[in-house]
Amino acid sequence: MTDIALFLKDVDKFYGPIDYGVHAVKKLSMEVRKGEIIALLGSSGCGKTSTLRMIAGFEAVSRGKISLNGREIQTFPPVRRNVAMAFEGYSLYPPLTVRENIAFALKASKLSQSAVDEKVANIAKLLEIEDILGRYPSSISGGQQQRASLGRALIRDASLHLLDEPMGQLEPQLRAVLRGRIKHYIKERGLTAILVTHDQTEANALADRIAVMEGGVLQQFDTPQRIKERPANLFTGTFVGEPPMNVFEASVTASESRLAFGLKDGIRLEYAASDFSHTVRGALTKRQRVVLGVRPYAVKRSADGVTGRVAVNQWLGDQTHIAADFAGGTLVLVEHDRTNLEVGQPIGIRLEPASLHVFDGESGMAISHGEELA
Amino acid sequence: MEAMSPLERVLRGIALTLVVVFFMFPIVWILLMSFQTNETILRIPPSVVFTPTLDNYAALITGKLQTAAGTLDIAFMRNLGNSVFLSVVSVAVALLLGVPAAYAFARHKFKGSEDIAFTLLSFRFAPPLLVLLPLTQYFQWLGLSNTYFGLIWVYQLICLPLILWIVRGYFEDISADVEYAYRIAGHSWFATFRKIALPLAGPGIAAAGLLAFIFAWNNFVFALVLASADKQPVTVGALAFVTASGIQYGQIAAAIVLSITPTLALALYAQRYLVEGLSLGAVKG
Ligand SMILES: Nc1ncnc2c1ncn2[C@@H]1O[C@H](COP(=O)(O)OP(=O)(O)OP(=O)(O)O)[C@@H](O)[C@H]1O
Ligand SMILES: [Mg+2]
Numbered sequence: 001m002t003d004i005a006l007f008l009k010d011v012d013k014f015y016g017p018i019d020y021g022v023h024a025v026k027k028l029s030m031e032v033r034k035g036e037i038i039a040l041l042g043s044s045g046c047g048k049t050s051t052l053r054m055i056a057g058f059e060a061v062s063r064g065k066i067s068l069n070g071r072e073i074q075t076f077p078p079v080r081r082n083v084a085m086a087f088e089g090y091s092l093y094p095p096l097t098v099r100e101n102i103a104f105a106l107k108a109s110k111l112s113q114s115a116v117d118e119k120v121a122n123i124a125k126l127l128e129i130e131d132i133l134g135r136y137p138s139s140i141s142g143g144q145q146q147r148a149s150l151g152r153a154l155i156r157d158a159s160l161h162l163l164d165e166p167m168g169q170l171e172p173q174l175r176a177v178l179r180g181r182i183k184h185y186i187k188e189r190g191l192t193a194i195l196v197t198h199d200q201t202e203a204n205a206l207a208d209r210i211a212v213m214e215g216g217v218l219q220q221f222d223t224p225q226r227i228k229e230r231p232a233n234l235f236t237g238t239f240v241g242e243p244p245m246n247v248f249e250a251s252v253t254a255s256e257s258r259l260a261f262g263l264k265d266g267i268r269l270e271y272a273a274s275d276f277s278h279t280v281r282g283a284l285t286k287r288q289r290v291v292l293g294v295r296p297y298a299v300k301r302s303a304d305g306v307t308g309r310v311a312v313n314q315w316l317g318d319q320t321h322i323a324a325d326f327a328g329g330t331l332v333l334v335e336h337d338r339t340n341l342e343v344g345q346p347i348g349i350r351l352e353p354a355s356l357h358v359f360d361g362e363s364g365m366a367i368s369h370g371e372e373l374a
Numbered sequence: 375m376e377a378m379s380p381l382e383r384v385l386r387g388i389a390l391t392l393v394v395v396f397f398m399f400p401i402v403w404i405l406l407m408s409f410q411t412n413e414t415i416l417r418i419p420p421s422v423v424f425t426p427t428l429d430n431y432a433a434l435i436t437g438k439l440q441t442a443a444g445t446l447d448i449a450f451m452r453n454l455g456n457s458v459f460l461s462v463v464s465v466a467v468a469l470l471l472g473v474p475a476a477y478a479f480a481r482h483k484f485k486g487s488e489d490i491a492f493t494l495l496s497f498r499f500a501p502p503l504l505v506l507l508p509l510t511q512y513f514q515w516l517g518l519s520n521t522y523f524g525l526i527w528v529y530q531l532i533c534l535p536l537i538l539w540i541v542r543g544y545f546e547d548i549s550a551d552v553e554y555a556y557r558i559a560g561h562s563w564f565a566t567f568r569k570i571a572l573p574l575a576g577p578g579i580a581a582a583g584l585l586a587f588i589f590a591w592n593n594f595v596f597a598l599v600l601a602s603a604d605k606q607p608v609t610v611g612a613l614a615f616v617t618a619s620g621i622q623y624g625q626i627a628a629a630i631v632l633s634i635t636p637t638l639a640l641a642l643y644a645q646r647y648l649v650e651g652l653s654l655g656a657v658k659g
Binding site: 056057058077078079081082083084085087089091092093094095104105106107108109149152156 | 549550551552554555556557558559560561562563570573574
């Protein structure tokens with residue numbers, strides 16, 4: 001257990017009276033290992049900031065436990081938690097320069113002045129804010145404030161670094177550059193970090209594991225690859241991945257040798273029973289209604305497939321996004337070459353059994369991914 | 375600033391002059407009166423041409439009031455001293471109690487906190503005369519009537535709510551995250567209050583303090599009822615100028631000039647500080 005840095009056990013957050021106020025975080029449990037970078041991903045208002053603030057000690061935990069490096073900290077004041085945080089709203093201290101703002105995070109560490117100067121210079125170089133170190137927060141741009149605030153958090157030697165949307169204000173190019181540097185910086189020092197982000201590319205690039213949250217509930221907590229390949233439920237499946245996963249309601253019919261999904265508009269996807277393992281078949285045939293999911297990259301065109309009709313055909317410079325009217329909805333597929341499909345033109349669509357994600361029609365929980373049971 | 379046409383500039387100048395004359399006239403007139411004798415003041419028609427005299431000031435400072443019926447002893451300088459002492463100490467006490475309370479009300483919402491804050495404010499709604507009667511009784515029992523301690527206590531009814539409510543607003547305007555950022559960097563709650571919250575609310579605290587000082591300075595009725603001559607401030611002391619043989623306008627004017635000087639000086643000083651405090655950071659960049 002010693003490699004566990006942060007441990008949350010059944011943490012609830014209510015704003016207002018317990019059980020009656022706004023239930024922002026619901027029974028959240030998770031473990032973060034030392035040296036890990038975790039990305040918290042989720043839509044606006046899903047409880048990401050609330051979670052960070054409880055860990056930092058700015059919001060009381062309504063129920064549950066938080067421990068950091070083996071100590072239960074949920075009742076500690078922030079000063080005793082040894083956590084660093086970059087705030088969503090930057091929160092720089094107005095009467096201090098950027099340099100002083102970054103340096104004051106080190107005051108409590110009792111380093112010599114020259115050591116502090118060196119650290120500040122390092123972090124400023126990393127974040128490309130060397131030229132504004134002498135300026136005051138009110139006279140620099142939002143993106144610069146954000147980097148100053150990030151610097152103030154990263155410079156510390158804390159047990160845990162909480163970064164709340166640390167790069168949201170930056171242009172994509174700079175973000176991409178900083179992403180790499182920050183990851184290197186964190187890994188080099190063996191720091192542990194939780195990063196809140198809306199940017200999936202950022203989550204994939206930076207994080208060892210991603211925690212997907214929605215409505216205050218942790219939906220899935222796994223590596224980027226497994227989240228993509230084996231989404232735990234319909235929400236994660238559709239939330240993670242660009243463009244989003246295609247989903248269609250379907251009914252399942254099975255015989256000895258065949259397995260078929262009936263979609264809207266009379267479309268039937270027919271497969272040989274042997275395309276699915278015995279257990280998957282068993283699980284699928286138990287359900288009346290399911291939701292079929294397939295990633296845009298996995299959709300193939302083939303002349304003998306089921307029919308869809310092209311609605312949009314966009315060449316994005318390096319790939320083509322085709323949207324087709326299909327089974328009462330829209331099916332998006334991505335191809336790497338330029339195509340000369342006309343709008344309205346029928347196309348044959350083939351959904352490989354290995355690329356199908358099947359979710360329960362009621363609970364939304366994943367039943368199977370390809371031929372494997374979820 | 376937008377460019378203005380010459381006509382606009384002239385109109386603007388005239389408007390500004392009118393406003394200044396309107397507000398400054400009484401003060402200037404009193405200043406002029408304070409250098410005149412009663413006879414020149416009461417001359418008809420009034421004139422701004424006169425030979426200035428310092429007699430009024432001399433009378434106030436020596437405490438010998440010359441009236442038609444002879445010399446009268448007044449304690450003006452002592453009253454002035456009382457005013458300064460009472461106002462300064464009351465504001466200091468109110469700041470000491472009010473600023474931490476304002477911070478608590480701004481940062482910690484708990485059940486009933488709004489009610490408590492409002493109750494404190496409501497002290498300002500009560501007509502002073504209504505409070506005074508029971509207060510006089512209590513003060514007599516407690517031995518507090520005619521003591522500085524008792525007066526300062528009663529002055530808290532004036533100063534404390536004012537400071538509490540103004541300063542609380544300033545604290546609420548400071549983003550709590552700025553404080554959190556400081557606390558998480560390893561500073562205690564109290565250090566954060568001192569190093570972050572207090573300096574950032576500085577201009578607000580100065581404004582509230584100044585306002586409280588002016589209210590305390592101008593208070594009349596509490597001191598009139600609860601203190602005897604040697605503890606009374608100028609507002610009450612000025613009653614002495616209404617004598618059996620007439621009203622000493624010149625001395626009243628001089629007394630007014632002397633008694634508004636501290637407040638005026640303080641206001642001018644604080645104004646500079648306020649402007650400085652508010653534009654800090656924006657200018658330095
Ligand atoms: N101080 C508060 N009082 C009451 N409700 C709050 C408070 N702070 C947050 N909430 C509510 O709690 C829920 C979660 O908010 P939170 O700030 O954690 O979301 P978030 O995931 O960080 O969103 P975003 O991505 O927009 O930053 C929201 O419904 C929000 O309205
Ligand atoms: Mg947030």
